[in-house]
Amino acid sequence: MCGIAGIFHLETAKPVDPARVRSMIDASAYRGPDGAGVWTAPGVGLGHRRLSIIDLAGGAQPMANADESLIVTYNGEIYNFAEIRRELEGKGHRFDSHSDTEVILHAYRQWGEDCVHRFNGMFAFALFDRSTQSLWLVRDRLGVKPLHYAQVSDGSVIFGSELKNLLAHPLLRREPDVRAVEDFLALGYVPDDACIVAGVKKLGAGQTLRLVRGRPLPEPSRYWDISFADRATAKPAALQEELTALMRDAVRMRMVADVPLGAFLSGGVDSSSVVALMAETSKQAVKTCTIGFDVAGLDETAYADQVARRFATDHRTRIVSPDDYGLIDTLAAHFDEPFADASALPTYRVCELARETVTVALSGDGADEAFAGYRRHRFQMRGEKVRALMPAGLRHGLFGTLGRVYPKADWAPRMFRAKSTFLELAQSGAEAYARSVGIVPPELRQRLYTDGFRRALGQHRAEDRIVQTMENAPARDPLDRAQYADMKIWLPGDILTKTDRMSMAVSLEAREPLLDYRLMEFAARLPVSQRIHGNSGKYLMKRAMEAYLPNEILYRDKMGFVTPIAHWFRGPLAGEAAAVAGGSTLARTGWIDPKAMAKAASDHKSGIADHGRLLWQLLMLDKSLTRLFG
Known part of the structure; x- marks a missing residue:
């Protein structure tokens, strides 16, 4: 795993200062x-x-081929590189290292841009082709690895793994994009089709971008997409067997490393399944780690311990x-853009713990x-059944009215918090x-915004x-459409950015x-009932894992990493909340009504x-904003 950055002049071959790239x-x-x-x-x-992960002695980058006609800088892992290498050697290619980086160079020479279809991995790379005077930027299918780019005033395109790589270039203008602020407040993250710094773009998951000297900056091209348009017709037992085989192979491929390797283990279905399959493959005890909390209602260590004992892991x-909350400034420094998934805090801690003994987890x-493991997927299915029973006009009138008049009872048990349910039933699926999937609903955002900010946004709305995306999804069922949107927006924007x-x-x-993209494609073809x-x-994944894991692991309620942010803002962070409403960087932008911010902080503190x-x-x-724009 690595970080990459670079500069490419589109207009003329101007000299590039190595110190600037450094x-x-x-x-x-x-x-x-x-x-x-x-x-x-x-x-x-x-x-x-x-x-250093693979070929510790011979994988230095940027890496060139023998005649230096191709040069690549690369972040990630090609898990099937050994298989591709054998095929290339059969075609006469000769290798000087044992790294997957060199496989990219030879695969490109053999197949051109089609080489990307052969790669199974997580990757973002930039490959310079001297013969065509072009730079090829590539990102993996699901967007596991990030890649940012921007065109600056001297005509060059700059790129990097993180936004801070671009910010180190003196010609990048630091101006906020207000549309990204709307996106962040709605979703809790800035999605891949936006950036908080105006003019900066993110190469999308499954996309490539070919920069050619003498030509203008083009739009990216898509080489892969997930499709829910087809349905598997095999019987459940056969599907279960196929899924187990795919999961086993996906885990096996990711256990190749020349450094210590382990796993995160929460005691939930997903991490426990990965550990079970690792233990099946490994000749040594799998190294696992778990973060627990000193609050019983948030702690999953007992479940993790149960799985660790079952597979005799080094736990x-x-x-x-x-x-x-003392990690707030650390989070802000590493995310660059605003990021409000509070589970980033325990994610940082479990990564910190893992790094003490392993380099790969x-x-x-x-x-x-x-x-379809989120509760919102089940709610969406139920809601669509209700929508199907009533004409849109009647549904909108009935549930829209109920949603408007029903009190917002944050303090009440979940079953009595019907306001949001009514509002959702009044709308299309x-x-x-x-x-x-949002955090701050549109009507609350509108109350927060100043008139000037609303005008600056124009017609832009995060939702x-x-x-x-759902309306245009290659899908057959409402659940398909919801999952497709998750994979295109939520997964790369939140989950993978956080990790x-x-x-x-x-x-x-x-x-x-x-x-693994093969697993994702398999899952997208499953009948809804599976x-x-x-x-x-x-459902099918849990059935497949019954041979490995006990029911109390497979069928218990999902917890996930929880942080008590509501408690923080009634206690130790109450002063921080009041300061944001006062003379903070955000307050000085004029985007948010300071009275509305102060009232939100006051109402929250009072309960x-x-x-x-x-x-x-x-x-x-x-x-x-303070870090980026001062």
């Missing part, structure tokens, strides 16, 4: 503490920070306090998106799902991308076997309302 890659030195390299030629400069547990990310930044912050490589059955999501997540978002936005 400053860009050094901005995220923690992504690659084992080495650094810079390569320049007229009109191009490539930089690399290395975290380590660390108990931390949920009151870990396997995680369970991806199963909820692939196999896509509008309702967009609302369910529209979700609605449009990448928090693991890289401690120089740890995280690998996600359940995000994804959600009764009140259970991930009138639960604005914990909103206050967390405002605080993280303020931290990000």
